[in-house]
Amino acid sequence: EVQLVESGGGLVQPGGSLRLSCAASGFTFSSYAMSWVRQAPGKGLEWVSTISGSGVSAYYADSVKGRFTISRDNSKNTLYLQMNSLRAEDTAVYYCAKESENWGGSDYWGQGTLVTVSS
Amino acid sequence: EIVLTQSPATLSLSPGERATLSCRASQSVSSYLAWYQQKPGQAPRLLIYDASNRATGIPARFSGSGSGTDFTLTISSLEPEDFAVYYCQQRRNSYSFGQGTKLEIK
Numbered sequence: 671e672v673q674l675v676e677s678g679g680g681l682v683q684p685g686g687s688l689r690l691s692c693a694a695s696g697f698t699f700s701s702y703a704m705s706w707v708r709q710a711p712g713k714g715l716e717w718v719s720t721i722s723g724s725g726v727s728a729y730y731a732d733s734v735k736g737r738f739t740i741s742r743d744n745s746k747n748t749l750y751l752q753m754n755s756l757r758a759e760d761t762a763v764y765y766c767a768k769e770s771e772n773w774g775g776s777d778y779w780g781q782g783t784l785v786t787v788s789s
Numbered sequence: 790e791i792v793l794t795q796s797p798a799t800l801s802l803s804p805g806e807r808a809t810l811s812c813r814a815s816q817s818v819s820s821y822l823a824w825y826q827q828k829p830g831q832a833p834r835l836l837i838y839d840a841s842n843r844a845t846g847i848p849a850r851f852s853g854s855g856s857g858t859d860f861t862l863t864i865s866s867l868e869p870e871d872f873a874v875y876y877c878q879q880r881r882n883s884y885s886f887g888q889g890t891k892l893e894i895k
Contacts, residue, residue, distance in 0.1 A: 705884075707833075715825070715833060715876050717884040729883060732790070765832055773880065774838030775823035777845070781832055 672696040672778045674766050679783030686756050686787070692749040692766030692780055700724070700744040703769035705776055706751050708762035708785075716762070719751065720769065734760075756787045791815055791879050793887035801895040808864040810890045812877035817857045821881040824853055824862045827889075828873045836875075837862065867892075 678690040692704070706718040719740040721728045728740050739752040749766050763784050767776035792815040802808055812822065824837040835844040837853035840860060850865040864871055872894050877887040 714874075714889045715827075715878075715886040717878070717886060720884065731883070770835070770838060770844075772839070774821075774842070775825075775835045775844065775878070775880075776833075777835045777838075779832035779834070 672768065674768065674778060674780035676764065676766050676780045676783040679764065679785045681786045681788065682756055683789050684757060684787055687752070687754045688756065688785060690751040690753070690764055690766075690783060690785070692751075694747045694749065694766075694768070697768065699742075699747040702771070703773060704742060704749045705767045705769060706740060706749075707765045707767055707776070707779075708760075709765070709782075710759075710762045713762075718764070721749070753785070756785075758787050761785060761787050791818060791882050791885055793877055793879055793885060795875075795877060795887035795890045797890060798888070799891045799893060801893050802867055803895045804867050804869055806867050808862075808867055808871070808892060810862040810864075810875055810892070812855075812860040812862070812887050814858045814860075814879055814881075818879040818881035820856050821879060822853075822855070822860050823878045823880065824851075825876045825878065826871075826873050827876065833876065864892075869894075 675693045705720040721740045737755045741750045763782040765782045768778040770777040796811045820840040822840045825833040827833040841853045
């Protein structure tokens with residue numbers, strides 16, 4: 671059974687940093703691209719970043735480019751999102767998601783971790 | 790940046806009725822479009838990928854169609870568990886989501 675469990679969320683001040691983790695199990699982690707998607711309170715979904723299975727290629731939304739870094743440790747079956755220079759508008763539930771084999775969609779999702787940026 | 794516009798914002802229907810949800814892209818995304826369902830307090834669930842392919846375990850009452858800039862998600866006969874918010878996502882140029890359509894019980 672595929673499982674994705676996010677951790678690392680919490681309250682952080684504007685300008686601060688936070689690192690999210692996503693522990694994966696139930697599939698061959700290194701064979702699949704992974705993504706982060708966020709959802710501000712009461713709002714819609716926003717794609718944040720995607721990384722290839724090998725970790726060589728990474729893609730970012732313009733809203734986080736230069737501030738967030740996606741990475742993965744395939745030996746630990748773990749996905750990361752390093753978030754720097756956080757802003758109030760980064761407040762959201764952050765989901766990690768597994769990409770399908772042909773990159774056609776995100777076929778498994780974690781339950782999310784809440785990040786609140788506030789002074 | 791490719792912008793996706795979903796319509797209507799809210800759709801009010803009764804169980805057993807047919808639901809038709811629309812997603813329009815600001816430029817062609819070919820068939821690189823997915824649909825998701827999200828219920829309150831839950832993570833999204835993949836319904837359709839590559840515009841018209843049902844994901845694993847998705848009931849046959851869900852179908853997707855379209856290519857280029859105009860896409861449709863159809864639910865042939867609504868079940869009580871289908872009332873939720875639906876999002877389209879393009880994967881042609883980076884990724885982006887539509888703003889969502891809320892399907893509510895009439």
